[in-house]
Amino acid sequence: xxxxxxxxxxxxxxxxxxxxxxxxxxxxxxxxxxxxxxxxxxxxxxxxxxxxxxxxxxxxxxxxxxxxxxxxxxxxxxxxxxxxxxxxxxxxxxxxxxxxxxxxxxxxxxxxxxxxxxxxxxxxxxxxxxxxxxxxxxxxxxxxxxxxxxxxxxxxxxxxxxxxxxxxxxxxxxxxxxxxxxxxxxxxxxxxxxxxxxxxxxxxxxxxxxxxxxxxxxxxxxxxxxxxxxxxxxxxxxxxxxxxxxxxxxxxxxxxxxxxxxxxxxxxxxxxxxxxxxxxxxxxxxxxxxxxxxxxxxxxxxxxxxxxxxxxxxxxxxxxxxxxxxxxxxxxxxxxxxxxxxxxxxxxxxxxxxxxxxxxxxxxxxxxxxxxxx
Amino acid sequence: xxxxxxxxxxxxxxxxxxxxxxxxxxxxxxxxxxxxxxxxxxxxxxxxxxxxxxxxxxxxxxxxxxxxxxxxxxxxxxxxxxxxxxxxxxxxxxxxxxxxxxxxxxxxxxxxxxxxxxxxxxxxxxxxxxxxxxxxxxxxxxxxxxxxxxxxxxxxxxxxxxxxxxxxxxxxxxxxxxxxxxxxxxxxxxxxxxxxxxxxxxxxxxxxxxxxxxxxxxxxxxxxxxxxxxx
Numbered sequence: 001x002x003x004x005x006x007x008x009x010x011x012x013x014x015x016x017x018x019x020x021x022x023x024x025x026x027x028x029x030x031x032x033x034x035x036x037x038x039x040x041x042x043x044x045x046x047x048x049x050x051x052x053x054x055x056x057x058x059x060x061x062x063x064x065x066x067x068x069x070x071x072x073x074x075x076x077x078x079x080x081x082x083x084x085x086x087x088x089x090x091x092x093x094x095x096x097x098x099x100x101x102x103x104x105x106x107x108x109x110x111x112x113x114x115x116x117x118x119x120x121x122x123x124x125x126x127x128x129x130x131x132x133x134x135x136x137x138x139x140x141x142x143x144x145x146x147x148x149x150x151x152x153x154x155x156x157x158x159x160x161x162x163x164x165x166x167x168x169x170x171x172x173x174x175x176x177x178x179x180x181x182x183x184x185x186x187x188x189x190x191x192x193x194x195x196x197x198x199x200x201x202x203x204x205x206x207x208x209x210x211x212x213x214x215x216x217x218x219x220x221x222x223x224x225x226x227x228x229x230x231x232x233x234x235x236x237x238x239x240x241x242x243x244x245x246x247x248x249x250x251x252x253x254x255x256x257x258x259x260x261x262x263x264x265x266x267x268x269x270x271x272x273x274x275x276x277x278x279x280x281x282x283x284x285x286x287x288x289x290x291x292x293x294x295x296x297x298x299x300x301x302x303x304x305x306x307x308x309x310x311x312x313x314x315x316x317x318x319x320x321x322x323x324x325x326x327x328x329x330x331x332x333x334x335x336x337x338x339x340x341x342x343x344x345x346x347x348x349x350x351x352x353x354x355x356x357x358x359x360x361x362x363x364x365x366x367x368x369x370x371x372x373x374x
Numbered sequence: 375x376x377x378x379x380x381x382x383x384x385x386x387x388x389x390x391x392x393x394x395x396x397x398x399x400x401x402x403x404x405x406x407x408x409x410x411x412x413x414x415x416x417x418x419x420x421x422x423x424x425x426x427x428x429x430x431x432x433x434x435x436x437x438x439x440x441x442x443x444x445x446x447x448x449x450x451x452x453x454x455x456x457x458x459x460x461x462x463x464x465x466x467x468x469x470x471x472x473x474x475x476x477x478x479x480x481x482x483x484x485x486x487x488x489x490x491x492x493x494x495x496x497x498x499x500x501x502x503x504x505x506x507x508x509x510x511x512x513x514x515x516x517x518x519x520x521x522x523x524x525x526x527x528x529x530x531x532x533x534x535x536x537x538x539x540x541x542x543x544x545x546x547x548x549x550x551x552x553x554x555x556x557x558x559x560x561x562x563x564x565x566x567x568x569x570x571x572x573x574x575x576x577x578x579x580x581x582x583x584x585x586x587x588x589x590x591x592x593x594x595x596x597x598x599x600x601x602x603x604x605x
Contacts, residue, residue: 023573024573024574024577026577026578026580026581027581147571147588148588148589148590148593149590150588169604171603171604171605172602172603172604173604174604242605244604244605247604247605345604365604367602367603367604369602370601370602
């Protein structure tokens with residue numbers, strides 16, 4: 001095998017494919033990247049039995065062939081090469097990589113031992129990469145990082161016709177985001193549970209190249225994503241996702257609108273004195289929201305903001321981390337808090353004008369911290 | 375239990391030598407014959423000690439030691455070896471005796487046995503339709519923590535650990551190899567269940583076709599407060 005390709009193109013391709021390599025490969029060949037040179041294109045692939053990644057880049061191929069080399073090492077080398085064309089040539093069981101005056105000899109692994117990558121299922125529809133990436137980043141914060149409930153480490157994708165609903169929860173908060181797409185099959189109705197980490201990678205690395213194809217397999221074991229020549233597949237998380245949509249309150253007699261950035265900043269400041277496991281309190285009264293955190297003699301902080309309150313005065317306390325993460329996910333000028341009563345979950349939604357209506361395409365539900373009776 | 379606070383220097387003589395210079399320390403003489411020398415710090419560990427069985431002899435110090443200010447010398451002699459702990463007491467500040475009686479022993483919460491009992495009682499933690507065959511299923515190389523039956527009637531061997539490390543996976547692998555030779559049980563599948571599973575152990579387990587299950591001890595014993603959560 002022999003080919004030449006520009007360093008920038010190669011480095012980007014290698015680092016993207018190497019991303020999905022397992023940090024602890026159970027089989028040595030899985031630490032490798034499979035490089036296939038054929039008729040003007042170089043294809044790169046990685047696989048860890050769960051996630052596969054593939055992409056093709058144009059290359060000046062003078063001799064076709066396939067090799068398997070250590071992915072981490074190749075990624076490190078490509079990243080540090082000078083900006084010049086890179087020549088790659090096999091020499092027996094070795095591969096030589098040369099770029100300007102640098103030369104690297106790498107050992108290759110037997111490519112025959114490499115498992116076959118799962119095929120990308122048939123494309124089910126197209127979503128705007130940017131919109132999808134934003135949606136994913138908004139729900140991912142609520143997903144669980146705790147292995148005791150593996151199901152909650154996933155993000156649920158519910159697909160009904162031209163609407164994808166993303167749901168994530170760690171049982172303390174819940175995020176729901178709706179995003180429109182163009183399904184190939186009208187009236188499609190299906191769902192998939194994808195690991196939050198995987199979906200995050202997809203959003204970050206495939207969301208920037210325009211349209212994103214989503215491919216769902218018929219046996220609902222696999223999901224595939226494709227954008228800008230990059231293809232990735234992942235096994236789905238097995239199990240029944242809890243029915244969490246009903247957790248959103250039906251009736252919220254109290255709601256308050258606050259400027260997002262001002263509140264987000266205030267929460268960040270006030271929670272500096274909130275020690276581990278202590279909440280930040282939000283007291284909404286007519287026209288005024290006062291935040292405070294900290295107790296007793298140690299340290300206390302408070303801040304006052306403007307708010308538009310409808311309904312009775314209410315004081316609620318939140319885990320500052322859950323509150324800030326939620327607020328940071330909003331890019332609207334205002335956010336609306338909807339309450340049933342102080343100990344019940346509070347819903348946060350986006351709002352464009354202080355006295356307008358809220359949007360319901362993104363909803364963040366958070367469980368307040370119970371306050372001791374005053 | 376005899377408690378003494380004294381200004382003393384301590385020497386250990388025998389298989390190894392150690393010296394503690396003159397300072398105020400707490401000396402504990404326990405009913406089993408052991409003697410422990412504590413400083414006001416260093417947590418639960420004594421600075422030096424003699425394990426039981428041992429005998430304590432009080433002697434009059436030699437001429438030279440008297441001149442140095444030693445009022446009393448203790449020789450704690452180990453009954454099993456030639457090791458001795460020599461305590462030179464310069465000034466005794468406090469002494470008291472207490473009869474503590476028989477100690478009921480330490481009861482640890484959240485040990486493997488608790489996990490085993492709880493998981494056996496809540497075998498559905500493994501999934502719907504699982505049934506318990508028995509706890510401590512005996513094999514020639516030791517007992518398997520839990521043997522269960524999955525919804526399809528296949529046998530499942532469960533190894534329980536508080537911390538799941540590679541050793542536990544090895545142990546389960548040995549049991550599985552043995553159990554799979556039993557025509558009445560085979561095929562036997564393995565589940566490695568722990569409160570915390572180390573990444574290396576997880577890789578090894580999955581590579582050997584063993585399922586990993588992280589257990590939430592608080593939730594299992596019902597100490598979980600769901601009112602602070604959404605559900």
